[in-house]
Amino acid sequence: MASVGEPVLEVRDLVKHFPLNQGILFKKQIGAIKAVDGVSFDLHKGETLGIVGESGCGKSTLAKVLMALERPTSGSVKIGGRDIAKARGGELKTMRRNIQMVMQDPYTSLNPRMTVGDIIGEPYEIHTEVAPKGDRRKKVQELLDVVGLNPDHINRYPHQFSGGQRQRIGIARGLALQPEIIVCDEPVSALDVSIQAQVINLLERLQDEFGLAYIFIAHDLSVVRHISDRVGVMYLGKFVELGKDAEIYERPAHPYTQALLSAVPVPDPEGRERRERIILQGDPPSPANPPSGCRFRTRCWKAQEICAQEEPLLQIRPGTAHLSACHFAETHDVVHAG
Amino acid sequence: MKKTSADVLPAEGGLGDAPLLAVDNLHVEFHTRAGVVRAVNGVSYTVGPGETLAVLGESGSGKSVTAQAIMGILDMPPAVIPQGEIRFKGTDLLKLSEHDRTQVRGQRIAMIFQDALSALNPVFTVGWQISEMFRVHRGMSKSDAMKKAVELMDRVRIPAAKQRVHDYPHQFSGGMRQRIMIAMSIALDPEVLIADEPTTALDVTVQAQIMELLAELQRESQMGLILITHDLGVVADVADKIAVMYGGRIVENAPVYDIYRAPAHPYTKGLLDSIPRVDQKGHELYAIKGLPPNLLDLPTGCAFHPRCPFRQENCVTDAPPLYEISGTRGSACHYWREVLDGERR
Numbered sequence: 001m002a003s004v005g006e007p008v009l010e011v012r013d014l015v016k017h018f019p020l021n022q023g024i025l026f027k028k029q030i031g032a033i034k035a036v037d038g039v040s041f042d043l044h045k046g047e048t049l050g051i052v053g054e055s056g057c058g059k060s061t062l063a064k065v066l067m068a069l070e071r072p073t074s075g076s077v078k079i080g081g082r083d084i085a086k087a088r089g090g091e092l093k094t095m096r097r098n099i100q101m102v103m104q105d106p107y108t109s110l111n112p113r114m115t116v117g118d119i120i121g122e123p124y125e126i127h128t129e130v131a132p133k134g135d136r137r138k139k140v141q142e143l144l145d146v147v148g149l150n151p152d153h154i155n156r157y158p159h160q161f162s163g164g165q166r167q168r169i170g171i172a173r174g175l176a177l178q179p180e181i182i183v184c185d186e187p188v189s190a191l192d193v194s195i196q197a198q199v200i201n202l203l204e205r206l207q208d209e210f211g212l213a214y215i216f217i218a219h220d221l222s223v224v225r226h227i228s229d230r231v232g233v234m235y236l237g238k239f240v241e242l243g244k245d246a247e248i249y250e251r252p253a254h255p256y257t258q259a260l261l262s263a264v265p266v267p268d269p270e271g272r273e274r275r276e277r278i279i280l281q282g283d284p285p286s287p288a289n290p291p292s293g294c295r296f297r298t299r300c301w302k303a304q305e306i307c308a309q310e311e312p313l314l315q316i317r318p319g320t321a322h323l324s325a326c327h328f329a330e331t332h333d334v335v336h337a338g
Numbered sequence: 339m340k341k342t343s344a345d346v347l348p349a350e351g352g353l354g355d356a357p358l359l360a361v362d363n364l365h366v367e368f369h370t371r372a373g374v375v376r377a378v379n380g381v382s383y384t385v386g387p388g389e390t391l392a393v394l395g396e397s398g399s400g401k402s403v404t405a406q407a408i409m410g411i412l413d414m415p416p417a418v419i420p421q422g423e424i425r426f427k428g429t430d431l432l433k434l435s436e437h438d439r440t441q442v443r444g445q446r447i448a449m450i451f452q453d454a455l456s457a458l459n460p461v462f463t464v465g466w467q468i469s470e471m472f473r474v475h476r477g478m479s480k481s482d483a484m485k486k487a488v489e490l491m492d493r494v495r496i497p498a499a500k501q502r503v504h505d506y507p508h509q510f511s512g513g514m515r516q517r518i519m520i521a522m523s524i525a526l527d528p529e530v531l532i533a534d535e536p537t538t539a540l541d542v543t544v545q546a547q548i549m550e551l552l553a554e555l556q557r558e559s560q561m562g563l564i565l566i567t568h569d570l571g572v573v574a575d576v577a578d579k580i581a582v583m584y585g586g587r588i589v590e591n592a593p594v595y596d597i598y599r600a601p602a603h604p605y606t607k608g609l610l611d612s613i614p615r616v617d618q619k620g621h622e623l624y625a626i627k628g629l630p631p632n633l634l635d636l637p638t639g640c641a642f643h644p645r646c647p648f649r650q651e652n653c654v655t656d657a658p659p660l661y662e663i664s665g666t667r668g669s670a671c672h673y674w675r676e677v678l679d680g681e682r683r
């Protein structure tokens with residue numbers, strides 16, 4: 001997809017630390033969990049940025065800060081060119097309207113006591129200007145139709161729908177305020193393969209129809225590749241590699257990305273004995289106390305002394321056409337090897 | 339005179355011609371207030387020593403219920419097993435007394451559960467939980483059992499096992515806890531291990547570690563592995579053969595290479611076509627249309643007919659048997675020839 005014109009979302013040096021406290025009565029801050037620790041990127045109209053990385057690397061925290069559900073420790077988020085931290089009153093409300101979220105778990109993220117109509121129409125309670133009370137029912141039925149659900153089912157409850165249908169309800173709710181940006185945090189992870197395909201196709205169709213921009217967070221790298229125009233790979237709160245999907249998947253330059261990609265099982269047994277597998281040992285270090293220099297060095301097979309001393313910046317490295325944060329970045333196709 | 343378990347239970351080791359484990363025409367129903375849920379409707383599969391059988395299928399297709407029947411951990415009632423056999427080295431487990439069943443469960447046939455991460459008890463150290471297996475089943479002393487626990491934690495590659503036996507579950511990451519669950523399941527050297535979605539909750543790097551660990555353990559002990567999963571990538575990586583379930587039945591079984599080369603059942607074909615691939619960027623994904631079947635009221639004829647692109651008139655009325663395609667392969671589709679001929683992608 002073309003990334004022309006002004007970005008709809010600009011993120012600069014975004015940091016989110018959670019205080020780490022000790023003591024029960026007199027809480028004393030003894031450190032911080034560096035969940036997101038300096039993330040920058042742009043997102044354009046109609047574009048999808050995929051975000052991948054191990055559990056706990058800060059993907060959901062990043063999503064929450066973008067949604068203004070968490071206040072950033074430092075750094076800025078601009079929506080449509082305006083800094084969200086500086087906006088007040090009506091302007092803030094409009095900006096919030098412009099960025100919506102689809103949650104991971106279709107089984108628990110919908111209130112079981114509300115009808116589907118109330119769930120999808122709930123955002124209108126706050127943003128009454130989008131749909132005056134008399135229009136709401138019609139609007140909600142239109143949304144049900146858009147996501148491929150029967151508009152007559154507006155009075156049903158979540159338990160009367162399957163997992164895939166519930167995820168459609170979540171998507172309809174995300175669309176209610178006609179945002180330009182939708183943050184999807186693991187939107188298909190809980191779904192069956194056959195239902196997953198239906199939801200991904202729906203997201204792509206809506207993008208074409210409404211020019212939506214997506215942040216698409218998922219641990220399934222095949223799904224991310226399918227839907228994304230660009231991909232950011234996160235490790236311990238930072239992007240270690242960022243670029244067009246073909247760059248990341250076919251010419252990964254960071255050892256962590258290479259390990260991650262080589263671990264993805266390919267659904268084809270042909271030649272499985274010869275496939276190259278980089279199996280990372282151990283767990284990622286604690287985000288409260290990340291290693292000095294390069295954060296990946298404790299698990300990296302290429303680490304040298306400089307890696308402990310100097311932090312590698314996210315920049316274009318010789319021989320590659322995208323950003324990576326490794327002193328010894330070197331492209332290597334692990335996906336098609338073997 | 340009461341028979342001892344040694345008389346009834348198959349000896350360890352030698353097998354003859356019988357497969358290690360054979361599920362034969364198994365039926366499981368749940369008698370609920372809303373009606374009879376036919377969760378398993380005539381499932382048959384086998385697994386041999388050192389062999390990996392992958393059980394694939396839609397959510398709700400009966401994969402876990404079949405496994406629970408093998409383990410003998412279904413609540414009966416509401417569950418009823420009206421028909422079928424589960425033979426472990428030739429002995430039908432369904433005919434054993436509860437006492438003899440207990441000798442098999444967890445010791446000869448073990449299981450890693452789908453929701454393993456919540457299966458550990460938060461108030462005991464992991465060392466205590468692993469060593470309990472040895473105290474209860476092998477009558478070991480506390481200190482010997484603890485030594486065995488450390489050994490096992492080493493075997494599932496938990497670093498600094500000696501120190502970490504005294505830690506509580508919450509002090510471990512998800513991947514580490516899953517290793518501890520594996521350690522407990524292999525503690526008594528089972529001959530068959532059933533792994534029910536052992537990596538679904540984990541990310542790819544941890545998943546790769548766990549799958550490699552299972553493969554190594556299998557090589558060491560010739561354990562038969564039944565791997566239940568949705569993940570067609572993992573299956574392609576590790577399985578020897580595959581059983582695909584739909585609506586409580588096996589709709590296709592085959593050696594792993596055959597199925598990926600050319601599926602012989604429309605449901606399998608739909609599954610394979612609907613997954614995005616990391617090494618290719620496709621266009622629109624194929625999506626199996628419609629919804630999973632209602633087990634309270636299964637469709638007539640072929641249970642897949644409301645969603646099937648190959649459907650013909652007789653599919654609505656005639657239930658297909660599992661047609662034999664070759665000695666090692668079967669498909670429950672009247673039109674398996676047509677499906678097999680249709681090149682995938």
Ligand SMILES: Nc1ncnc2c1ncn2[C@@H]1O[C@H](COP(=O)(O)OP(=O)(O)OP(=O)(O)O)[C@@H](O)[C@H]1O
Nearest residue numbers: 018033035054055056057058059060061062219287
């Ligand atoms: N409210 C909070 N207070 C303290 N620590 C937190 C809080 N929320 C998240 N964290 C920590 O921040 C880190 C990043 O968490 P986050 O949920 O963003 O990870 P993630 O990449 O989304 O992981 P997953 O793939 O498992 O969803 C983790 O170490 C987590 O424990």
Ligand SMILES: Nc1ncnc2c1ncn2[C@@H]1O[C@H](COP(=O)(O)OP(=O)(O)OP(=O)(O)O)[C@@H](O)[C@H]1O
Nearest residue numbers: 368370375377396397398399400401402403404633
């Ligand atoms: N105790 C019970 N009472 C009634 N129905 C049950 C009971 N346990 C399971 N079932 C039903 O039996 C069917 C098969 O369930 P099972 O857990 O075997 O599915 P599965 O193939 O393992 O699915 P998943 O991939 O979601 O784990 C489901 O429709 C389920 O609702």
Ligand code: SF4
Nearest residue numbers: 294297300307326327
């Ligand atoms: S900077 Fe050094 S430690 Fe970090 S990824 Fe590159 S080689 Fe490895």
Ligand code: SF4
Nearest residue numbers: 640643646653671672
């Ligand atoms: S028997 Fe008929 S409905 Fe069933 S899978 Fe085959 S073609 Fe489709």
Ligand SMILES: [Mg+2]
Nearest residue numbers: 059060061185
């Ligand atoms: Mg998350």
Ligand SMILES: [Mg+2]
Nearest residue numbers: 401402403452
């Ligand atoms: Mg299950």
